[in-house]
Amino acid sequence: MAELKLEDIIKEENKVFSKTPLFTDKPLSYCPGCGHGVAHRLVLEVIEEMNITDNVIGVAPVGCSVLSYEFMNIDMAEAAHGRATAMATGIKRVYPEKFVFTYQGDGDLAAIGTGETIHTCNRGENIVIIFINNGIYGMTGGQMAPTTIPAMKTSTSPYGRDTQMMGNPLKMTELVAQLDGTCFVARHAVHTPVLVRKTKKAIRKAFEYQKAKKGTAFVEIVSNCNSGWKLTPLQSIKWLEDNMLPYYNLGTLKEDPLD
């Protein structure tokens, strides 16, 4: 039997995975290994698969993903720091037939935007919230965030977060799951192939809830900030598994009936 050569395999008809055309051609501005890139891709793949490309509006945050509107080839707006869900509320109310989502980091959603986030979820605005939790302010140099876990070192907690002095981490996902306005609340991660597939299913589900007009769908993605954590990408994955996941348990926290 003749062995297959590479050029026999690398043919259009054998292609099983390629970059979604919903990415623009701009190189992502993220550090090597940063989880933002995979999270972007999953949102875009879901939009592509649901065939809602011309019917979706995203709201970008302030933080490392401030330029996500440059990378996602869909209609997007840019909100002031923390105000993405407030802006998304307005957009959804003016265009109720559009799919509306926010994409926000933890400094954006859980610090400066805490009020907007909680009230949007409590009102049950019919939007999807994608929440990237890397436990740190990535863009501004790795300062402590409300989500920084106990004993975690950041540039503003160089000896580790002392909860006596600096307070306790805020588990936004547990918090919004309590609110009557949310219909689907889940926490996922994107650092292994299996977890990436699960996260994509959850994002898909979140958009299905919006389609069914069920209220606010909230998906947290526990992610790495290797630069802020001062680790290599591979070390940051290990650190995330050993430290972030025991504190931020993965799973579905709330799932109302979809029909």
Place this chain on the structure above:
Amino acid sequence: MAKVRGAVVVNIDRCKGCELCTAVCPTNVLAMHEKVNVKGYHYSYMANPEACTGCMNCATVCPDTVITVYRVKEPS
């Protein structure tokens, strides 16, 4: 038995050398090239191409979506 063969194509100049793909390949196909790309990153390449099954693990975790995957059933 029909064997599954795969291959990946890395968009060399878009690879950021993070090595995440190399760690999730079940058959140790990928390694970082000793050469660097236009940005100065060592890029991922198929060091052991015969072992690729086209499982897509590498492409699934690549933060910059620079890997394209091909798969074919090899007739026995």
